[in-house]
Amino acid sequence: MVWSLVVWLASAALILGVLTQRFWEPWLLKKGFNWRSLPVRWYLVGFPATAIRMRWRWKQVCLINDLSISRKPTRAVVGDLAVRGTALKPVAPRLGLPRVTPKGLVVRVRLNPGQTPGPFLAASEALEHAWRVHRVRVTTPRRGELIVTVTAGDSLRGKTEAAPLPPLPLLAARVGKIEDGGAWELNLRRIPHWLVVGATRSGKSTLLASWVCRLAPQPVALVGIDCKGGMELGLFEPRLSALACNRAEAVGLLGALVTEIENRMAICRAEHVRSVWELPETERPVPVVVLVDEIAELYLSDGSRVSRDEAAQCSTLLLRLAQLGAGLGLHLIVAGQRVGSDLGPGVTALRAQLSGRIAHRVNDSATAEMALGDLSPDAVAVAQLISENEQGVAVTTVGGRWMRARSELVTTDQARAHAAEHASRTPSMPALTAAIAEGGKAA
Ligand SMILES: Nc1ncnc2c1ncn2[C@@H]1O[C@H](COP(=O)(O)OP(=O)(O)O)[C@@H](O)[C@H]1O
Ligand SMILES: [Mg+2]
Structure with missing residues (x-):
């Protein structure tokens, strides 16, 4: 019921937008915003697909690359012996909600206690392949937190021409x-x-x-x-x-x-x-x-x-x-x-x-x-x-x-x-x- 209402409203908004385009487009252009230059395909298709893929594979990627931790000690006493083993239920760090950018997305990861950013930096390439994105960059602006910046495609490929932008200052x-x-x-x-x-x-x-x-x-x-x-x-x-x-x-x-x-x-x-x-x-x-x-x-x-x-x-x-x-x-x-x-x-x-x-x-x-x-x-x-x-x-x-x-x-x-x-x-x-x-x- 709720979903059909949402779909109905979205379709109505889309039709209204298309019909009134000649009014709002010049207004946006005058404000210096050219919506046609936005990567619409990325916003509508690429981003949702990537966001779903990321969430789907997150736990598995963390497990394989040793990015998960076990909350229980990995040693136990069995009889007279202290044995060491692998935890059965490792916990992956929490992946936040992705925020879309024109060329990719940004997501926050909260580290579990005892974790350091090093293994995540090392696993960037594994994440790129798992998520099928061009590049994954991991930075640590705050303690206990990682910012993962994902670039969807390689914009450095092909011809590179400096964009026609406003003139620059001297030098x-x-x-x-x-x-x-x-x-x-x-x-x-x-x-x-x-x-x-x-x-x-x-x-x-x-x-x-x-x-x-x-x-x-x-x-x-x-x-x-x-x-x-x-x-x-x-x-x-x-x-x-x-x-x-x-x-x-x-x-x-x-x-x-x-x-x-x-x-x-x-x-x-x-x-x-x-x-x-x-x-x-x-x-x-x-x-x-x-x-x-x-x-x-x-x-x-x-x-x-x-x-x-x-x-x-x-x-x-x-x-x-x-x-x-x-x-x-x-x-x-x-x-x-x-x-x-x-x-x-x-x-x-x-x-x-x-x-x-x-x-x-x-x-x-x-x-x-x-x-x-x-x-x-x-x-x-x-x-x-x-x-x-x-x-x-x-x-x-x-x-x-x-x-x-x-x-x-x-x-x-x-x-x-x-x-x-x-x-x-x-x-x-x-x-x-x-x-x-x-x-x-x-x-
Ligand atoms: N930005 C670029 N895009 C595409 N091809 C490039 C670019 N920069 C260099 N190349 C290619 O690499 C070749 C060598 O570049 P060059 O600047 O002479 O290298 P270096 O001075 O480091 O020896 C160039 O002839 C050109 O074909
Ligand atoms: Mg040279």
């Missing part, structure tokens, strides 16, 4: 997509320096290219150091204020950049402000973004004295830029395959200054650990799971949390076209180009 860039389908935004004002790691052909240079494309229309100076002969960043040459293509040139360029920030420091001191962002807009020097592709080329030496000296100079100068640059409008984006102490003593200190971290597919656990371990230990395992055919997919940390993301693919032609289109915005920095020429000559 912010949308470089791709994050796992839940939102835009992947990197903001140099919020996090001034970044480290990008990954094996060869994992997508580092593509991410840098996408970043450059998004920064190119903004009033910023882009400076490149690409010691692989400028093959990657050279595509953007018309939009770069300076480009160093070998280590000797890089030494000259980094030296000139240090001079530049010392000048900026003098300006700030004279104006009694603590950073260039406190200066009036008309007097503020242009922000400089320094992109370094393949950092190892700067640090490794062939044993000769010249090469050792150059490597040491690069290390000192880069560290200075990282330490002083943030408040003076100088930002570093450093990409490399490895950033371990094997490159030299200065590299660990530099890494500590690069607070934004992005790890693509890595060849060894040490690289993932170096890139993400100090900020988000959970993310290390996730970075190691990125497969070879997931080029461009990366793990990044935001405020101690990690997320998977994928940069948009920028082809060579697109890169060249973008640089040419925005070439007129390139701030001229003659001191930098002169220093590069000087460095090249000295080599």
Whole structure:
């Protein structure tokens, strides 16, 4: 009786909604809400089916993965013997009611006394398979409680194009997509320096290219150091204020950049402000973004004295830029395959200054650990799971949390076209180009 009434009312509401669509749809659009962009199929079919499957299989999955506990002791005395056994009725932790989100769902799990989140983190993959979902993420915002975030499908598959969203503030860039389908935004004002790691052909240079494309229309100076002969960043040459293509040139360029920030420091001191962002807009020097592709080329030496000296100079100068640059409008984006102490003593200190971290597919656990371990230990395992055919997919940390993301693919032609289109915005920095020429000559 009650059910027939509910079905009847729901049908009536649906028919009324369809008939009056031309009235409420423009009103919703005016309010900035486009209901057609919602994944209706997920809301109507996918979510209920997944929620039922989760509840149906919860006890069994918990039992198999040792996530259940027994309320009774597993030891007993039989005659003169103490025997140990398996409890007959283990209790699974309580699974809350799932809450639907546009790309998945969120559910709370209350831990039984004596349980820790560790086994649940380890069982994420088993849960993914049991629930037939793309990803299960377990976080522990409060003691005794887990939040399980389920992503239904992989939004990082296929083409990744940054969505047409409102314009971003200065130095912010949308470089791709994050796992839940939102835009992947990197903001140099919020996090001034970044480290990008990954094996060869994992997508580092593509991410840098996408970043450059998004920064190119903004009033910023882009400076490149690409010691692989400028093959990657050279595509953007018309939009770069300076480009160093070998280590000797890089030494000259980094030296000139240090001079530049010392000048900026003098300006700030004279104006009694603590950073260039406190200066009036008309007097503020242009922000400089320094992109370094393949950092190892700067640090490794062939044993000769010249090469050792150059490597040491690069290390000192880069560290200075990282330490002083943030408040003076100088930002570093450093990409490399490895950033371990094997490159030299200065590299660990530099890494500590690069607070934004992005790890693509890595060849060894040490690289993932170096890139993400100090900020988000959970993310290390996730970075190691990125497969070879997931080029461009990366793990990044935001405020101690990690997320998977994928940069948009920028082809060579697109890169060249973008640089040419925005070439007129390139701030001229003659001191930098002169220093590069000087460095090249000295080599
Ligand atoms: N976001 C992406 N989407 C799709 N393919 C990508 C993406 N990023 C990289 N690739 C592919 O991977 C290849 C290698 O990427 P690249 O950026 O040159 O790697 P790396 O600099 O780490 O060696 C590219 O030629 C491209 O085909
Ligand atoms: Mg590369």
